[in-house]
Amino acid sequence: MNRQRLLVPIAWLARWLAATAVTAALGSLVQTQFNMNAIAALGAPVDMWTRVVVSVQDLTGFAPLWGVLVGISLLLAFAVAAGISRLKPDVAGWLYPIGGLAALLTLLGLLHGLLPMTPIAATRSLSGTLLMALPGLVGGWLFLYLKQPSAEQVQSTSS
Numbered sequence: 001m002n003r004q005r006l007l008v009p010i011a012w013l014a015r016w017l018a019a020t021a022v023t024a025a026l027g028s029l030v031q032t033q034f035n036m037n038a039i040a041a042l043g044a045p046v047d048m049w050t051r052v053v054v055s056v057q058d059l060t061g062f063a064p065l066w067g068v069l070v071g072i073s074l075l076l077a078f079a080v081a082a083g084i085s086r087l088k089p090d091v092a093g094w095l096y097p098i099g100g101l102a103a104l105l106t107l108l109g110l111l112h113g114l115l116p117m118t119p120i121a122a123t124r125s126l127s128g129t130l131l132m133a134l135p136g137l138v139g140g141w142l143f144l145y146l147k148q149p150s151a152e153q154v155q156s157t158s159s
Contacts, residue, residue, distance in 0.1 A: 011147075014146075015142075015143050015146040015147060016071070016074065016075060016078060016143065017071075018142060018143070018146060019074055019078075019100070019139035019140065019142045019143040019146075020067055020070055020071040020074055020139065021067065022135070022138060022139055022142055023067075023070050023074065023100065023104070023135045023136055023138065023139030024063045024064075024066045024067035024070045024071075024135075025059060025063055025135075026134075026135035026138060026139075027063075027066055027070065027104070027132055027135045028055075028058045028059050028062050028063035028066055029055055029058070029059070030122060030128075030131050030132055030134075030135065031058070031062065031120050031121070031122040031132060032051075032054055032055045032058040032062075033051065033055075034121060034122035034128055034131075035054075035121055035122070036050070036051050036054060038121065069107055069111075070103075070104065070107070070136075070139070073103035073104060073106065073107040073136075074099075074100055074103055074136070074139060074140075074143075076103065077096075077099035077100055077102060077103035077136075077140070078096060078099060078100075078140075078143060080099060081095035081096050081099040081140075092144075093144065095140075096140035096141065096143050096144040097137045097138075097140035097141045097144065098137070098140065099136075099140055100135075100136035100137055100138070100139045100140025100141075100143070101133055101134065101136045101137040101140065102136070103136050104132065104133035104134075104135065104136035105129070105133045105136075108120070108123050108129055108132060108133060111123075120132060
C-alpha cells in the first residue's frame with residue numbers, strides 16, 4: 001500500500017474530527033446563551049462575565065457528550081454526501097454543509113421523539129432548534145473546506 005493511499009483515510013478522519021469539534025462547540029455555545037437568556041428573562045442578573053464562565057463550563061461539560069452525538073450524526077451525513085457526490089459531483093459543494101444541517105435537525109428530532117422530556121432547553125422553540133442545527137452547516141462547510149488543496153500542494157503537484 002503506497003503512502004498516499006494510507007493518508008486518505010487519516011485526512012478524512014482529521015477533517016471529520018475537526019468538523020465534529022467545531023459543530024459541538026458552537027452548539028454548546030448556542031444552548032448556553034439560550035439558557036442564560038432564559039435566566040435573565042426571569043429577572044436574575046446575567047452579566048458578560050457570567051456568560052463567559054458558564055460558556056466555558058458548558059464547553060467542558062455539555063460539549064463532550066453533545067460531540068459524541070454530533071460526531072455520529074455527521075459521520076452518517078458525510079458518508080451519504082460522499083456517495084451522492086460521486087454520482088453528482090456538480091453539487092458536492094453543497095452536500096456536506098446541507099448534510100451537516102440535516103444531520104443535526106434529524107438528531108434533535110430523534111432526541112425529542114425518544115426521550116420523555118426536552119433534552120436541550122434551547123430546542124423547545126423552532127428558533128432554538130434551528131440555531132442548534134446551524135452549527136451542522138458550519139461543520140459541513142469546514143469538512144469540505146479542509147479537503148481543498150492548499151496553494152502549496154497544488155504548486156508541488158504541478159511541478
